[in-house]
Structures are given as C-alpha cells and as structure tokens.
Amino acid sequence: GENVEQHPSTLSVQEGDSAVIKCTYSDSASNYFPWYKQELGKGPQLIIDIRSNVGEKKDQRIAVTLNKTAKHFSLHITETQPEDSAVYFCAASSGTYKYIFGTGTRLKVLA
C-alpha cells in the first residue's frame, strides 16, 4: 500500500542550529503535503504545507521543500529555539482528503 517514510525518528540540535526532517512518499498522485507539530499531550497543529505545483515555501523560520521527481519533501527549521521541541509529522494526500502520515520525528532543542 501507499506509505510515507520519515527520517530521522529522533533529532537533537543545539539551540540556534538548524533542523531538517525528511519524508519520502510512494503515491505519485500525492499533491498536498502538510507538516504538523505535536506537543506532549496535545493534538497536532499544522505549521506549514505545500502543494505539488510549488517547489518551496517559507514562513519565518520554517520552510518546506518538495522534489516531485524524487518524491521527497523536507521540513527546515532555522535558528531553533527550545519551544521548537516537539514531535513533527509529515503527511501526503492525493486529493481524496485522506492523509498518509509519516511515523514522526522527535525534535529536541538543547539550550
């Protein structure tokens, strides 16, 4: 079946450094790619998304890049802060309103 692979599963960075999380999807029909941040005990919150007709999108310290040929998309967080510590999930959708989620990345920003 369709799946989304997400790496790494855990990531520790020093405060102020950058963090990169990568996802690979299998369904070539996927055209929408959201990223969610989940803090402990809370529901996931959308932080950024990208559609297949765009190669890159940026929102302040967060950016997402998409390589449709390679079926890769990545989340980039610059100038990390302790409050960026959370679990991050990528997802892919082919327009059926059903998402295929990655397995999550636990990001720890060390002060």
Place this chain on the structure above:
Amino acid sequence: SQTIHQWPATLVQPVGSPLSLECTVEGTSNPNLYWYRQAAGRGLQLLFYSVGIGQISSEVPQNLSASRPQDRQFILSSKKLLLSDSGFYLCAQTGSGETQYFGPGTRLLVL
C-alpha cells in the same frame, strides 16, 4: 476558523465497559470528519472518516464504531473495551480545503 471540541479530555475505563467519545466542530458546514488513534510514542492511525451525516467509512477492523448524527458531531463508540483500545484519540476536520485540523484529543486508559 476551525475549532474542534473533544470530551472527555481523559478517561479511565475497565476492560469490557462501553465507550463514547464525542467530537463537535465549528467552522464550515458539511466538513469531512476523522477519528484517529495514537498509541504512546507512535504515529497516527486513521480509524474512521465521514463525508456527511450518516456516512461512515472504516479504515481498520476493530471493536470500535463511529456515528455522525449531526453535521458537526462525530461520535466514537465501543460496546466492550479491550486493553488494546488504550491510546490518544484525535478528532479532525477539513474545512473548505483539504487541510485537516485536529482537536485537543482524548486520552483513554483501559485497565
């Protein structure tokens, strides 16, 4: 804006007891609604989704069921809980687009 209410926030139930989790949403009319389960430290498993009143699609066979008695109400139920039903249950909705927005979740512990 997309606002989702879930209750209860936490629940401890004995094995074999019934379950009813409720989700109500605000925002656009006729949203798609979703129930996900998240085991501790794990990813998101889609359980049910609904594209309209009385329309329920099940993603995985289990002893859970879902109902949508009103446009903005989604209920997750079980007649007899199993230990394996423990987890974090998340309700989500889509509005006019395909972006899913998640509620705060219900933590269920079956003992």
